[in-house]
Every structure is written in C-alpha cells, then in structure tokens.
Amino acid sequence: LGIGDDCAVIRLPRGHEALVTTDFSLEDVHFRRSWHPADSIGHRCLARGLSDIAAMGGIPQAAFLSLALPPELPQRWITQFLRGLLRLADRYEVLLAGGDTAQSQTGILADIVVLGSVPTRKAVLRSGARHGDLIYVSGTLGSSVAALNQLRKGQKLSTRSHAKHFYPEPRIEVGRYLRQRNLASAMIDISDGLSTDLGHICEESKTGAIVYAHSLPAAGGADGLALALHGGEEYELLFTARPERRVPKEIAGVPISLIGEIAGGRQMKLAKADGKTAVLKPGGWQHFS
Amino acid sequence: LGIGDDCAVIRLPRGHEALVTTDFSLEDVHFRRSWHPADSIGHRCLARGLSDIAAMGGIPQAAFLSLALPPELPQRWITQFLRGLLRLADRYEVLLAGGDTAQSQTGILADIVVLGSVPTRKAVLRSGARHGDLIYVSGTLGSSVAALNQLRKGQKLSTRSHAKHFYPEPRIEVGRYLRQRNLASAMIDISDGLSTDLGHICEESKTGAIVYAHSLPAAGGADGLALALHGGEEYELLFTARPERRVPKEIAGVPISLIGEIAGGRQMKLAKADGKTAVLKPGGWQHFS
Numbered sequence: 001l002g003i004g005d006d007c008a009v010i011r012l013p014r015g016h017e018a019l020v021t022t023d024f025s026l027e028d029v030h031f032r033r034s035w036h037p038a039d040s041i042g043h044r045c046l047a048r049g050l051s052d053i054a055a056m057g058g059i060p061q062a063a064f065l066s067l068a069l070p071p072e073l074p075q076r077w078i079t080q081f082l083r084g085l086l087r088l089a090d091r092y093e094v095l096l097a098g099g100d101t102a103q104s105q106t107g108i109l110a111d112i113v114v115l116g117s118v119p120t121r122k123a124v125l126r127s128g129a130r131h132g133d134l135i136y137v138s139g140t141l142g143s144s145v146a147a148l149n150q151l152r153k154g155q156k157l158s159t160r161s162h163a164k165h166f167y168p169e170p171r172i173e174v175g176r177y178l179r180q181r182n183l184a185s186a187m188i189d190i191s192d193g194l195s196t197d198l199g200h201i202c203e204e205s206k207t208g209a210i211v212y213a214h215s216l217p218a219a220g221g222a223d224g225l226a227l228a229l230h231g232g233e234e235y236e237l238l239f240t241a242r243p244e245r246r247v248p249k250e251i252a253g254v255p256i257s258l259i260g261e262i263a264g265g266r267q268m269k270l271a272k273a274d275g276k277t278a279v280l281k282p283g284g285w286q287h288f289s
Numbered sequence: 290l291g292i293g294d295d296c297a298v299i300r301l302p303r304g305h306e307a308l309v310t311t312d313f314s315l316e317d318v319h320f321r322r323s324w325h326p327a328d329s330i331g332h333r334c335l336a337r338g339l340s341d342i343a344a345m346g347g348i349p350q351a352a353f354l355s356l357a358l359p360p361e362l363p364q365r366w367i368t369q370f371l372r373g374l375l376r377l378a379d380r381y382e383v384l385l386a387g388g389d390t391a392q393s394q395t396g397i398l399a400d401i402v403v404l405g406s407v408p409t410r411k412a413v414l415r416s417g418a419r420h421g422d423l424i425y426v427s428g429t430l431g432s433s434v435a436a437l438n439q440l441r442k443g444q445k446l447s448t449r450s451h452a453k454h455f456y457p458e459p460r461i462e463v464g465r466y467l468r469q470r471n472l473a474s475a476m477i478d479i480s481d482g483l484s485t486d487l488g489h490i491c492e493e494s495k496t497g498a499i500v501y502a503h504s505l506p507a508a509g510g511a512d513g514l515a516l517a518l519h520g521g522e523e524y525e526l527l528f529t530a531r532p533e534r535r536v537p538k539e540i541a542g543v544p545i546s547l548i549g550e551i552a553g554g555r556q557m558k559l560a561k562a563d564g565k566t567a568v569l570k571p572g573g574w575q576h577f578s
Binding site: 005006007008009010011012017018019020021022023024026029052053055056058062064066068097098099100101102103104105106107109111113115116118120123125126127187188189204 | 294295296297298299300301306307308309310311312313315318341342344345347351353355357386387388389390391392393394395396398400402404405407409412414415416476477478493
C-alpha cells in the first residue's frame with residue numbers, strides 16, 4: 001500500500017513498536033567494485049540493516065534504498081546489485097517499499113533503511129548486561145576479515161567458498177528466538193569487531209568483561225585469535241544471559257558458543273589458555289579506508 | 290529510547306500505522322552552498338520529508354539523517370546545518386533518532402528519512418479523487434521558484450523576505466485537519482510543481498482535471514501564472530474534496546483556495562479568464578541541475 005504515494009504505509013503487528021536502522025554502504029569504504037560482485041554488494045548492503053534488526057530481537061518489515069550512482073555505471077551492475085538485495089529481502093519477507101535515486105559525481109553510495117518491529121518493551125538493548133552474566137556469540141568469527149585480507153593481497157576468491165564475506169547471513173531467527181524466550185539480557189551484532197562491540201555492551205551496561213581466548217569460535221589460521229577478536233562485518237550476534245538461564249548449543253541451525261562473562265569494574269580482559277589475563281582493548285575496525 | 294543502540298525504538302500511537310519517506314538533498318541539485326545558508330539547507334532537508342508526511346495526513350514522529358560530507362567542510366557549516374534542521378524538528382516535536390555519517394569525495398549529500406504515523410486505513414492517498422471532486426491548494430504558489438530565479442541571476446536575497454524559499458513550512462497541521470475530518474479524497478504535496486503533482490493525482494485516480502487559471506493563488510509578477518503552475522519546492526498541499534463537503538477558507542492560519550475540479554477522461558486542462566481552455570502538461574520541474 002502507498003508505494004508511489006508520498007510515503008510508504010506500513011502496518012506493524014498489533015502491540016509492536018517500530019525499529020529503525022540506517023546504514024551507508026560506500027564504494028571504497030564498505031566495498032570495492034573490483035573485489036565484490038554487484039549482487040554481493042546489494043546483499044551486504046541490506047544484510048547490514050537486517051543484522052541491526054536481529055540484534056534487537058526484531059522482525060524486519062520493510063526496507064528503503066537510496067542510491068547515488070555515477071552516470072557511467074552500467075545498467076547491468078544496477079540490475080545485479082538489486083538482484084542480490086532483493087534475493088535477501090525475499091528470504092526474510094522484507095518489502096522494498098521505497099527510496100530515492102540521484103547521480104553521484106564519484107563513487108556508488110547506497111543508504112539502506114530497514115523498518116522492523118518488536119513487541120512493545122521487548123527490544124533487547126545493549127544496556128541490560130549485569131555482573132555475572134555469561135557472554136555468548138553465534139556462528140564463527142574471523143572469516144569475513146580473513147577473506148578481506150586475501151582480497152587486499154590481490155587474490156581472486158570464490159564467492160561460494162567465502163560466503164561469510166560475500167553473502168553474510170543476518171541472524172534474524174537467532175535474535176528472535178532469544179527475545180521470545182527472554183534469554184538475552186543484552187545483545188549487539190558484530191559489525192565493528194568483537195572487541196569493539198563487546199565494548200559497546202560494557203559501556204552501555206556499565207560493566208567490565210572477561211573473554212576466554214580458548215572458547216572463541218575462531219575460523220582458524222595463524223592469526224585466528226586476532227581476527228576473531230577484532231575482525232568486523234561478521235554480522236554474528238553477541239549477547240549476554242543470566243548464568244542460571246540455559247542457552248541452547250545451537251539456535252536455528254547456528255552454533256552458539258559461551259565465550260566469557262560480564263565482570264565488575266569497567267575493563268575488558270582476555271583470559272588465555274595458560275591462565276594469564278591481558279587487557280582487551282577495542283580493535284577499532286576501520287573497514288578498509 | 291534506544292538511541293546509541295543497534296536500532297532506534299519508536300512507539301507509534303495505538304491504532305496507527307507507520308508512514309516512511311526518504312529524500313536525498315544533494316549539493317548543486319537541491320541547494321548551493323553559495324546561495325543557501327547552511328541552516329536553510331538543514332531546514333529544507335527536513336521540510337521535504339515532513340511535507341510528505343503532511344500529504345498523507347500523518348503525524349511526524351522521528352527523523353533519521355545520513356550525511357556524506359567533504360573532508361574540507363568547516364565544522365561551523367555542519368553546526369549551522371544541524372541548527373536549521375533541529376529548529377524545524379523541535380517545532381513539530383520530531384525526534385532526530387539516528388542516522389549515519391561518511392566522507393564524500395565531492396559535494397554534500399544528505400539523506401533524510403522521516404517516520405510518521407496515521408490512524409490505520411486513514412492515510413490520504415493520491416488515488417482517491419473522483420470525477421466532480423473540487424481541487425484545492427494551500428497557501429500561495431510560485432514564490433519559491435521566483436526566489437530561485439533571482440538567485441540564478443546572481444542576486445543576493447534576504448532569507449527573511451524570501452522565507453518561502455529558504456525556510457518552507459511543511460503543512461502538517463493542514464494535512465492533519467483534512468484527514469481528521471475526512472475532508473480530502475486525495476492529497477499530494479507540491480514538490481515538483483502543481484502541473485506535475487496534479488498529474489500524479491490524476492494518474493493514480495485515473496481522472497482528468499480542469500484548473501481555473503484566475504483562481505490560482507499566484508504570488509504575482511509578470512510570469513506569476515507560469516511560476517504557480519510549474520514551480521517546484523512549494524511544499525503546499527494540493528487536495529481534492531467531494532463537491533458537497535464544506536472546505537474552510539483557512540486552515541491552521543493557512544489560506545485554502547479552490548482552484549479547479551476533477552474531470553472525466555485523463556487530460557488536464559487550464560481554463561482561462563477569457564473562457565478558453567488549453568491542455569495543461571506537467572511542467573517537469575528539474576530543480577536546478
């Protein structure tokens with residue numbers, strides 16, 4: 001309803017409140033035309049927004065895409081971009097309900113807005129963690145940035161065997177499961193790296209944290225631990241739960257790992273296998289600008 | 290709630306549905322730094338979105354601003370831009386609830402999203418006009434483009450005496466009044482010019498229209514009629530009402546003019562004072578690209 005009108009009109013489920021998230025996807029900051037196929041760029045553009053909805057335990061309802069495009073961009077690129085975006089939208093029954101287009105004098109600039117909903121007062125915030133809560137993460141960590149490092153070195157990658165980087169899956173079902181069962185006390189998605197995003201939970205919850213290095217679901221490789229701690233664009237969910245709550249080992253087919261605990265104070269620490277601990281600082285994920 | 294979280298959480302009034310509109314404001318397309326003070330650009334950026342909400346009879350709730358800015362842009366410009374935007378937001382009790390920022394390699398690019406609400410099934414669409422309905426417009430027409438024409442000629446303008454161009458007022462109260470009383474059968478805001486926007490109502494409603502040239506609230510001047518017919522960025526409301534409905538001459542302090550009637554067929558015509566009629570074609574407002 002209302003597509004082609006002054007506004008899109010979206011009916012939210014009864015008793016729900018609105019969730020809104022907005023994210024830029026910029027050429028040479030979030031993607032490169034020489035590294036990423038257009039359909040991957042479209043997918044990743046929407047995935048960023050859907051992942052934010054997932055991190056609140058929300059249900060995505062509609063997306064709005066604003067695109068500024070260079071005049072020389074081939075129509076085929078745009079078609080493929082939209083194909084990637086719409087394929088992901090279809091999978092989560094998200095309506096592409098509007099947007100705007102303009103010419104860009106330099107690179108491609110996409111701004112994606114996702115409207116979602118969540119039962120009133122049930123959104124899972126970053127601020128709900130308490131001393132003693134356990135820290136969990138979905139999926140594995142580090143393979144998105146590992147693929148990016150290979151791209152940086154000029155390697156050609158198969159998009160299929162590096163799907164975590166090219167077609168990341170927003171964890172909508174995991175977030176919704178946790179919210180429906182009141183399992184998560186705080187939640188965030190890992191877009192800027194575990195160390196940075198856990199820092200956001202600690203900051204908003206006014207707590208510290210201890211991360212068990214040996215428990216991290218690192219994708220592997222020589223620098224697997226560093227990639228798992230600081231790699232961005234993972235789009236996994238990082239959440240906390242009260243210690244008495246039983247969190248399944250797998251939710252909606254996605255493995256869930258216990259990786260640490262919320263502590264007093266305001267510091268984040270990394271507990272290593274040898275029993276020593278080190279201060280864990282936010283890694284400051286910078287995409288590849 | 291939820292500012293600084295993964296999403297903004299916005300509670301809509303009970304029994305309302307969501308309205309979403311998204312609009313680019315691009316340097317050298319929608320504004321020029323040498324013509325428009327930064328606070329006017331911020332005001333106009335938000336006014337575009339609020340006007341879309343007004344045109345549905347909606348109530349604006351929250352705005353989201355994504356800004357891509359050139360690195361050399363002075364902080365003072367950004368401060369003034371936000372001041373203009375926030376002053377307008379305050380006036381309509383709209384929360385600036387989120388957004389994103391990025392660097393732009395060329396000009397300033399702003400993408401504004403406004404989330405509004407309207408009682409379920411009460412949004413005033415473009416498609417509700419019927420043969421015999423009367424056509425009305427709020428305020429006066431043509432002074433925004435008249436100011437633009439003076440700027441094009443290199444004239445310096447007082448922003449105060451050309452407020453219609455520099456600080457256009459979205460007609461939120463007028464739109465809401467019309468919706469609450471079920472007065473408007475179709476409505477649109479005049480962003481692309483009366484001839485183009487009336488064309489949208491005719492297209493969506495599958496009707497024609499006759500506009501009375503002598504009844505247009507033209508701002509005046511030698512080419513007052515042409516400016517009133519085709520000038521864009523007026524942000525007045527253009528609406529239709531069944532002929533038996535009594536539409537006030539003034540709503541919320543804004544004059545309302547009867548300017549024509551919805552006709553059969555699919556053509557728009559202009560009825561002149563001498564009794565002759567001419568075909569009215571959409572003027573194709575192009576900002577100033």
